[in-house]
Amino acid sequence: MSVSKIDMEDASKLLSALIDRINYLIDIKKDPEWADLDELLERASALRQAQFELSEEEYRSRLERIEDRVSFLEDRVAEKLTPAEIVNIVRSPQRFTLQDILDNVYDSYTELGGDGERNVDPAVVVARATISRRVKNKIYSHQVMVIGHEKGRGEEFRNGGSAKPWGNAKALQYMKVAENEGIPIHFFIFTPGSFPIEDYPGAAQQIARNIYAMAKLRVPMVSFISEGGSGGAEAIGLSDMRLMGSRGYYSVISPEGAAAIEGKIREGQRVPKELIEKCAEQLHMTAADNLKLGTIDKVIEEPALGARRDDFAFFRRLRYEMIKATDEVVLNTKSFKTFRAYALRRKKAEEVESTTFDVVVNWSLTDAETKRLLVHRSHKYRNMGTDFVIEPEESSLPGLKDVKEILKNCYYEARYGLLKTHRRNFQKVLAEVSGEGSVLLRTVTEPVKAAYDFVFPEPERPKRLHRANGVDTQSIFLEEWEQYVSPLANEDRTVTCPNAEKYGCQDLWVPDLYGESCGVCPTCGHHFPLEYQWYLKNLFDRDSFQEFNEHISSGNPLNFEGFGPRLKRDMQRTGRRCAIITADAKIRGIKVVVAMLYSNFRSGTVGTAEGEKFVRACDKARITRRPLLAYIHTTGGIRIQEGTLGVVQMPKCTLAVREYIDSGGLYIVVYDNNSYAGPVASFLGCSPYQFAIRSSRIGFAGPRVIRETTGEDVPPDYHAARNALSRGHIQGIWDRKDFRKNLYDALLRMGSPSLYYR
């Protein structure tokens, strides 16, 4: 409506709205001087002051001029929004929050476990809600569990939607409630990242637990991303359908964080604005980018400059899309393609702006449908990012690989699946019958058992290592020492133990330290870092380490500027193609599958290639019924130069781990040196058996990130393995010299009977 036609009361409301719009533009541009926005704001404020001094006509005409100017500027901004500006939109206090969604998208809701500040973590809000649709003049409501981050309306206690570990634990608690009740879950992600503290249950470990549980949660899940900050987003982000607001961002790291790393900015120094903008662009964090990368399923259109608190049309759209997404997830699980699915698809094809439904879908699933839901979820996440994996064809004959794969699967299924189960059942019956103690019966069963044992002989048990001369030896290192000594030992000098002042350690002569002492201070037991090759030679049986999938190579899928040469340099230096080594190996005769992240290649960061290799290692261990050892020499987290393609490795690998463990596998994680961030917060932290080599550090974020996000300093030994053990994050600490022995013991004591050597 034209300004000249509205009454004075509405005109002053319009003026207030205009001031909000100018402030919003300043938020987006982060520069009050852009197009003289500050002057425009001053003009608007002055007009408000002068309302009763001016004639009505003059007032209206000035108002109209301001409105024209604001609309013009809005169009100009919207015409070319940069990724950095989208980040500013997401962070604007005028952007909608979860509260607005609960109020406007759902009919009614009851918040669970929170009332404002009275909440275990006010940054995470959980509610039971009803959402309804109208079909042919009849209203149908559905029950859902809503879990999301609440940024709050200037409420400091909400912590900007940064969930603490116990907030994520609360989310998990209610996911299980929803699973129990069989109702779908709607997740709303509004987080700049998880709050990086190690207090129990631990930022990383809790996210890992959440992802692990969500991988096989038996209800449909739909998530909507407005602000998807890396690990914090993944904690409630693994769902069957991932929607994203067109003005949201989903990223591996904040552009400021990436800029600080890329520009090697020292702590306390200001990061240049241009560098932040460049990084925002390079990280491919917008909705359109993520849709292209396949890390989300659908973009929900927002108004050109992003939806604000009063964009009711957007909320109507969101309601429609949430219902439709849940419908699609549910209908996908039906055994036959229903007409309703067809109706939904047809609507999708037409791209109508409609918000009404022609069909009703019941959101509860039968057991068979739940099974299909989980299979679909598994496919969805396993396939994420695979298009970007660089894998040169190994064999010259196409299709030969598949045939080999099938044959191998059949063999292991027959050997350790069918035959073993059958054998165990038979033995159980035999034992029952023999147990009766009847001599008569035993005379009957003995020959049958003898015949059976002849057909299915006992598999060979792992034996103690034998020396070449046949003498049995207890020492597990003696013979290996003769063949491998760390090259670090080839220096004639001494070093000082970092604990020298505390424990009075003597200076250590390098050849002794890295030779006989295995890099361990003889006085205080401090472990100096050793190269990963040392473990290859000393941990596994001689010549048993056989790598596989060596041909899979890391790449630069986002064409991150300047990253290609760095990657190439690491490849040349290490002679390897990515930061993970996967291999078959033996430990005192027990065959294991090993996945090893090592420090020399991009600090052991995980990207698409590493994720894919890890998933394949999990699958190999599952098929061959072998234990899986993840030895983490060092990991620096998710590779930021791969953006969200790196982030989705978290759910992807966790899913593979979950399927491996569910099938009866034994998954042991051993941390060494430094293990931080994404991998610990997903496929490593979810293991029931996590150990650390002494003097290693385990955590979610490093001290600098903690200082910068929480404003609190942490003690120098905050991430030390012993503190991780005190907090309950790991199950034990191993000395390097006992690694092989402890691992062997662990293999014998833990794990399910379905493993082959059981």
Add this chain to the structure above:
Amino acid sequence: MAGDINLNDLLRRYRTHPFEDYVVETPHTGKIALKVEQGQEVKGPSGKWGQKPGTLLFVLERERNPKKIYSKSTGVVSEVRTDLDDTFVEAGEPLLTIQHRLNKEEIIDRILKEVLSIYSAPQRARYFLMPEIATQIEKDIEKGVPIKKGDEVLIMSLMKRDTILEYDGEPGVIYKVYFQSGQTVEQGQPLLGVCPPTKLQYVQKVVQRIRTEWDE
């Protein structure tokens, strides 16, 4: 009076030389590379956990292992053995002295430590004063509460078990209570400072004088 002379002596000593001298010696043999000069101000470790090292004093190299030696205290460098720079030295060779200027509180602390007998916590627990002593102290701390060996002075409370502690030091007057009633005190931390009755007035006077007159 003996106490009088003692305290005056103490005070005079701190007046003429208000410093604590830290002599820095070489921890082992090696070649020295000095990094500070005579009269230079140096800083001790800082940070909440003392995690940031102080000023680099010298580098001592042995067996190609250059070891950096940092200052453990804040002060001014004096008596630097510049003649030893760039030479090989034996272990335990005094290399320089750091003069740390004492502030009021440090001097008071030192004087009290010399004069008072400290009763410290036998183990980590919550401590309370015996009610009658607490009332007396509340009434008049200036006058002091006399105690002698065998008096029941404290209640140590640990896991809901209360143990009454008897005073076992020199007889005197409770001059200072170092803890709040019901507070958890670590093992070895001071609980009570007991002053011999003859010295009480002088201690009070000296502390008062240091507080008001001492310029830093």
